[in-house]
Amino acid sequence: MEDSKYPPGTAPIKAEYRISLEPRSVIDDDDAAESKSSHINGGHHAISEEYGGQDTLSPGKHHRMSKEEKKRRTGANKGRRFGKTRDKLELCWKVARGDICEFGGECRMTHDINEYLAQKPRDLLFPQNVDSVPIPGSSSEEHSVKDSEMTESYYPPSVDPSSSCPLFHTKGECRSGFKCRFLGAHVRKSENGELELVKDEEKVARRKVETTELNFLPLDTLKRLRSKKYPLPITDAYMKEMQESESKKSMTQETNGKTTFTEVELMNGDDGKAQRDSPDVPLRFSEKKRLHWRGLTYLAPLTTVGNLPFRQLCVSLGADITCGEMGLATSFLQGSKEEWSLVRRHPSERVFGIQLAGNKPGILTSTAETMAREFGSTGIDFVDLNCGCPIDLVFRSGSGSALLDAPAKLSKILIGMNKALGEIPVTVKLRAGVKEGRNTAHKLMPRLAAETGIGTLTLHGRTRQQRYTKLADWDYIRECVEAVRAREADEGLAPIPIFGGGDAYSSQGYWESVEHGCVDGVMVGRGALIKPWIFTEIKERREWDISSRERLELIRKYAEFGLNHFGSDTTGVNTTRRYLCEALSFTHRYIPIGLLEVLPGRLNDRPPAFRGRDDLETLLASPDSRDWVKISEMFLGRAPEEWVFTPKHKSNSYGSEESQG
Incomplete structure (x- = not known):
């Protein structure tokens, strides 16, 4: 079909994949990519406006909002909340990791591992590659362990020894311990008949540098910041310097009717070089690390x-x-x-x-x-x-x-x-x-x-x-x-x-x-x-005509990275699920270049309704958030009934009344 038959801004999909010339129904407000929504539970300062709306205030000015404005700002998708999904019975984290809890009987969580495992959901099966991953809707879709699959009877029903834990596989140990949803990969029966955690000491030592995340702030530092007791000598000296310079500027204006002060003098002397007689000026500009x-x-x-x-x-x-x-x-x-x-x-x-x-x-x-x-x-x-x-x-x-x-x-x-x-x-x-x-x-x-x-x-x-x-x-x-x-x-x-x-x-x-x-x-x-x-x-x-299976492997890798970062317990699995769905809310917009009549693809082009070259490619292009959740279930097991997902830049939500029609 000739380009002239496409409405402006429409991606030129080949006829054999095009369902109609009508644009596909999808809301993709790209301002959502720049909006602030805290990475955990909406945060204490979640910023999410009615994107694209007109400003009525200039910077720094405030006014009392009317009831209509308050309603507009607190409507759908204005303050998203993602409640944590927890175990029905909470196991103490110390005990879960094989340590002794210092609170003993006063701990609010259970210390009984057997009782915890008795109610714990069955282990999940995380695939190491996507070759055997079933597409949602097939008869082999279920990823939870079946009783018939249990190979060693002394394990509780919730533990599957054939499971593979991404954390244990990557690091040689799992920080979630007994709370891990892939527990069977790193637990064994001890001589006294009790279950104990497994640790691959050689892998831990070998992989520590390349797997340990950086930039953790100590708790005592957080406390000092909250109590405003954190020392800031450079800032204090700079603010004093600014005040003195402002006074100098004011005096100059009163004397000459103009000012010779420039902001750069706060860092540099009049000759343009940094002053070195102050310990609060650590470097000249020229001594900065160059990029x-x-x-x-x-x-x-x-x-x-x-x-x-x-x-x-x-x-x-x-x-x-x-x-x-x-x-x-x-x-x-x-x-x-x-x-x-x-x-x-x-x-x-x-x-x-x-x-x-x-x-x-x-x-x-x-x-x-x-x-x-x-x-x-x-x-x-x-x-x-x-x-x-x-x-x-x-x-x-x-x-x-x-x-x-x-x-x-x-x-x-x-x-x-x-x-x-x-x-x-x-x-x-x-x-x-x-x-x-x-x-x-x-x-x-x-x-x-x-x-x-x-x-x-x-x-x-x-x-x-x-x-x-x-x-x-x-x-x-x-x-x-x-x-x-x-x-x-x-x-x-x-x-x-x-x-x-x-x-x-x-x-x-x-x-x-x-x-x-x-x-x-x-x-x-x-x-x-x-x-x-x-x-x-x-x-x-080059332009990569990536296949649907290659894209699915990237989704699997994202899920693996997410579990390593957020944790492999119930909360970590569903936090990973949430952010995987956030990512899919953008990646579903990709139009495979093998479907296009003209290359390369353009960012702002929107496609007419189309089908992929296979069922998986069609699924990955779905704008329905329920399908994003289905894709997450291919790696993270079934989403809990109480779990909901509200896309950052769409109104249809998994778990909402609107999405159940």
């Missing part, structure tokens, strides 16, 4: 979906640089366990950063100082300041893209963070501007590169107001890069890496953007959410 990122692939920081298991999957597919989910600086300083879990790093992440959002120099400098002290340059390679988030609640607080219209404040923030982080570089992610038709990045970027000592700039080629309604403006990205390079040349500064962002969805498109935008690389966000294997395509400079 050599040209040619590297960069996975964008993505809230909720961009968690550690997803980043680990992308690294296995070729991502070189990864960044944790956006975290709020205020929540870090309040000692939020949920927020600090966002900085967890897998050893496979070769270049890893943390992204912060905030609007005050003192708070962001304090957060940066805490991270530098706790993790150092071995735990984090850079800290990124979010100056691009368009979501209403972030913008209205003066954070995210609101900082684009506050260059003086932004400079103070970056200088303070630079001082606090020592040799760890600061990077900035920003948008073209706030309002459509009023781009400002070409003025802001050269100033930031020359005056604040940042290590990298990343420019998303849309304004805050545009969201994702138009294609990224790569002509403007090139203009901004040229402006930065011109100032660097004028002032004899070493060039910093500059990345562009927007619409990267194929190898061809990626490399064309690099060339056209004169950038060192392209940050990949939505493209990675929909097809994580895009990094393989970029590295190998």
Whole structure:
């Protein structure tokens, strides 16, 4: 069929796979990829607005909401909650891991392992490959253990010795112990007839470095943060310096009617070099660790979906640089366990950063100082300041893209963070501007590169107001890069890496953007959410017509990574299920390139109703959240009856009345 017969923006599906020319019914608000929804239970500061709505407030201003506004903000999908699914009888974690509980009889949980195993759900069977994985709807779909499959009668009915535990397989031990839903893989009968946990000491020693996650914050540090007793000498000195400089600025204005003060003087002397007579200035800008990122692939920081298991999957597919989910600086300083879990790093992440959002120099400098002290340059390679988030609640607080219209404040923030982080570089992610038709990045970027000592700039080629309604403006990205390079040349500064962002969805498109935008690389966000294997395509400079079984293997790997991260007990299994479904809410949008008449595929094209080349490919393209849950059940067993899933950017929910029709 000729392209002219397709409505604009429609993917050209081959006739043999096309069901009709009518567009497939799917809601895919891409702002959901940037919205804040805490990775555990919705969090204490979950940010989820009616995406795409019009702003009525300017940054920093507040007003009393009417009943209608409150109702709008608390409606469907505004404050998602995912309650933890627990065992009916809770076994003490100490006992579950083979240790002695210090609370003894006063412990609120049971210490009776036999009683716990008697009511524990049957072991799950996690496949080591997808060759034998049945497609939902087949007669062999059930993954729970049948009594007839039990091979050794002395095991309780809940334990299957043929089970395979992803944690035990990877690490040589399982931290969930007797609570593991794959317990049969690492338990045996002792000489006295009791069940005991198995540990592969050789594998534990051999795999410890490559499997142990990094950046755990001690509990006593969290307590000091919550009680505001954490020492922050660099921040204190910087804030005092700022106050003195502001006084100097005020006096100068009164005397001369103008000011000669610039924010850069807070870090540098009048001669442009960092002052070394103060112990609170650890490094000159020139002594910062330089980032050599040209040619590297960069996975964008993505809230909720961009968690550690997803980043680990992308690294296995070729991502070189990864960044944790956006975290709020205020929540870090309040000692939020949920927020600090966002900085967890897998050893496979070769270049890893943390992204912060905030609007005050003192708070962001304090957060940066805490991270530098706790993790150092071995735990984090850079800290990124979010100056691009368009979501209403972030913008209205003066954070995210609101900082684009506050260059003086932004400079103070970056200088303070630079001082606090020592040799760890600061990077900035920003948008073209706030309002459509009023781009400002070409003025802001050269100033930031020359005056604040940042290590990298990343420019998303849309304004805050545009969201994702138009294609990224790569002509403007090139203009901004040229402006930065011109100032660097004028002032004899070493060039910093500059990345562009927007619409990267194929190898061809990626490399064309690099060339056209004169950038060192392209940050990949939505493209990675929909097809994580895009990094393989970029590295190998090819378009990969990935098969349905290959895609299913990536889903299996994600589930394995999730269990290793979240745990293999009942709660961990269903937390993994939740985030797997979050990922499937994006990957179902992938249109197999073997079905397209024209290559490469384009990110913003929407398909008409179509069928895949096999039943599995059709299932993986389903926009129905119930099918996403079915796919999760192929690896994680049946979802509990009480478990629900509300997609971040869709209204149909697994477990809701709307999804049962």
